[in-house]
Amino acid sequence: MARLAAIDCGTNSIRLLVADVTTGDDGTSDGTAHLRDVHREMRIVRLGEGVDATGRLGEAALGRTRTALADYTAICRRKGVERVRMVATSATRDASNRDEFFAMTRAVLGVEAEVISGDEEARLSFTGAVGDLDPEDGPFVVTDIGGGSTEVVVGGWDGKRADIIGARSVDIGCVRITERCLRSDPPTADETAAARELAAGVLGEAFAAVPVDKARTWVGVAGTITTLSAVAQGLGEYDAERTHLSRLSDVDIDRTARRLLTATHDERAAIGAIHPGRVDVIGGGALITRVLAEKFAASAGIDELLVSEHDILDGIVLSLL
Numbered sequence: 001m002a003r004l005a006a007i008d009c010g011t012n013s014i015r016l017l018v019a020d021v022t023t024g025d026d027g028t029s030d031g032t033a034h035l036r037d038v039h040r041e042m043r044i045v046r047l048g049e050g051v052d053a054t055g056r057l058g059e060a061a062l063g064r065t066r067t068a069l070a071d072y073t074a075i076c077r078r079k080g081v082e083r084v085r086m087v088a089t090s091a092t093r094d095a096s097n098r099d100e101f102f103a104m105t106r107a108v109l110g111v112e113a114e115v116i117s118g119d120e121e122a123r124l125s126f127t128g129a130v131g132d133l134d135p136e137d138g139p140f141v142v143t144d145i146g147g148g149s150t151e152v153v154v155g156g157w158d159g160k161r162a163d164i165i166g167a168r169s170v171d172i173g174c175v176r177i178t179e180r181c182l183r184s185d186p187p188t189a190d191e192t193a194a195a196r197e198l199a200a201g202v203l204g205e206a207f208a209a210v211p212v213d214k215a216r217t218w219v220g221v222a223g224t225i226t227t228l229s230a231v232a233q234g235l236g237e238y239d240a241e242r243t244h245l246s247r248l249s250d251v252d253i254d255r256t257a258r259r260l261l262t263a264t265h266d267e268r269a270a271i272g273a274i275h276p277g278r279v280d281v282i283g284g285g286a287l288i289t290r291v292l293a294e295k296f297a298a299s300a301g302i303d304e305l306l307v308s309e310h311d312i313l314d315g316i317v318l319s320l321l
Contacts, residue, residue: 011147044277048091118169128314224285
């Protein structure tokens with residue numbers, strides 16, 4: 001058994017997973033890895049705030065990220081973590097002052113953060129998402145809606161390893177689409193229409209590159225998707241046990257997206273299942289999810305979303321083996 005840790009620093013949030021990893025059902029070496037969560041945590045730091053407009057990471061955003069990373073480093077030490085891998089995604093890929101970010105992470109965590117490509121991000125998300133699913137339900141298409149980008153990846157799973165058929169990351173996410181299009185409170189009909197057009201156009205690049213028609217099951221991961229599930233279920237507060245492996249029909253997705261896009265900031269803030277740091281961008285994330293649902297229905301005949309709490313963090317831990 002190994003105690004390993006993964007840190008995922010995205011455009012909107014920074015997340016930590018500390019997990020015990022064993023190989024084989026009974027400590028044997030059959031190649032099957034099993035993860036047991038020791039500590040899983042998410043904080044909204046909005047590292048990518050304003051990057052789309054300025055091209056730079058803001059000082060306040062870097063400060064928020066430093067504070068969270070210092071706490072995560074302390075947790076890893078207390079928990080006796082043997083190895084840690086930190087990856088950074090869309091916001092740092094786009095920032096002109098990204099060297100400041102890397103100097104900070106090196107000083108605080110003691111290891112280099114890695115800026116991974118969009119395709120690598122998609123592959124790690126896929127591996128984490130399908131790890132506890134029935135291989136017979138594949139091939140799977142996994143989507144991860146982040147703050148600045150969305151990953152679409154299709155592949156199979158034999159219970160031990162993933163077979164990636166195609167993957168693409170495109171530059172559309174809940175923060176990016178909100179900052180570009182959804183500026184009013186609540187967004188106007190024209191703003192929502194413009195956001196839909198933008199999302200459909202950018203996501204079209206992924207659908208042209210990835211054979212989604214081969215997929216049988218759509219799996220959605222990360223905060224936008226899991227929050228939509230919690231809202232759709234009417235949960236009074238967020239509950240990962242209730243969202244994990246829940247299912248949302250196309251009707252559920254459409255209804256929930258309409259609710260969030262027509263609500264004011266205060267009305268969204270009053271929904272207990274939405275993390276305060278997601279209140280201002282969850283409408284944009286819901287819109288992207290709705291566009292994805294429409295495209296999967298048209299391309300693959302899939303009319304249901306399977307929600308997973310296991311995602312890129314799990315994939316990062318598995319990559320350390």
